[in-house]
Amino acid sequence: NAGVTQTPKFQVLKTGQSMTLQCAQDMNHEYMSWYRQDPGMGLRLIHYSVGAGITDQGEVPNGYNVSRSTTEDFPLRLLSAAPSQTSVYFCASSFSTGVQETQYFGPGTRLLVL
Amino acid sequence: LAKTTQPISMDSYEGQEVNITCSHNNIATNDYITWYQQFPSQGPRFIIQGYKTKVTNEVASLFIPADRKSSTLSLPRVSLSDTAVYYCLRAQGGKLIFGQGTELSVKP
Numbered sequence: 001n002a003g004v005t006q007t008p009k010f011q012v013l014k015t016g017q018s019m020t021l022q023c024a025q026d027m028n029h030e031y032m033s034w035y036r037q038d039p040g041m042g043l044r045l046i047h048y049s050v051g052a053g054i055t056d057q058g059e060v061p062n063g064y065n066v067s068r069s070t071t072e073d074f075p076l077r078l079l080s081a082a083p084s085q086t087s088v089y090f091c092a093s094s095f096s097t098g099v100q101e102t103q104y105f106g107p108g109t110r111l112l113v114l
Numbered sequence: 115l116a117k118t119t120q121p122i123s124m125d126s127y128e129g130q131e132v133n134i135t136c137s138h139n140n141i142a143t144n145d146y147i148t149w150y151q152q153f154p155s156q157g158p159r160f161i162i163q164g165y166k167t168k169v170t171n172e173v174a175s176l177f178i179p180a181d182r183k184s185s186t187l188s189l190p191r192v193s194l195s196d197t198a199v200y201y202c203l204r205a206q207g208g209k210l211i212f213g214q215g216t217e218l219s220v221k222p
Contacts, residue, residue, distance in 0.1 A: 004157075035212075042117075042201060042212030043158065058209070090157045092210075100146060103210060105157025 004106035012112045013081040021076040021109050023091030031094045032074040036087040081113045117213040118202045125219050132189040134216050136202030139183050146205040147185045151198045192220045
């Protein structure tokens, strides 16, 4: 299994541009989520999904959209990038939402918004 | 949602046992305490999880007292490769609530 994969690894955007961060997992996990990590800080939850067709907001959802059309994919869309969205973005997945479930993280996407 | 509190940084030497304590005064009845490790430029990785008392695996031990308001991660005989950021998290369903983490530096 490839686990959780993310593309691209690094991206530079200009303010106002849009882009989609891709996340895929091949473990048949129902639960997927997106986090952002700013320098010297822990991760903050942006959006999450408990299954195909179901998404919900996390701690910092503003400026981001998500969709979950398949179990495998969970893309994160920035409709109009802002410098405040410069961060490292991590996608994670787990088999279910059980409190004892281990979450598996992808390698991250580094985003710089100028 | 209240976050956990832990020391920002710790230093240790190779071969020593390292104990990182985390405070979670407002933990809910159905919360589990989970610890993740993160190396630079990588995503976090699960280390250990517990609800009460002591849990041990091949990597670490986790001690949670009866009142569950704190927990201690114990890393036996650390090596240079254990240099990383360690996060103490509350696990609520699929949501992981991250604090700032403890940056552990292991020196030769």
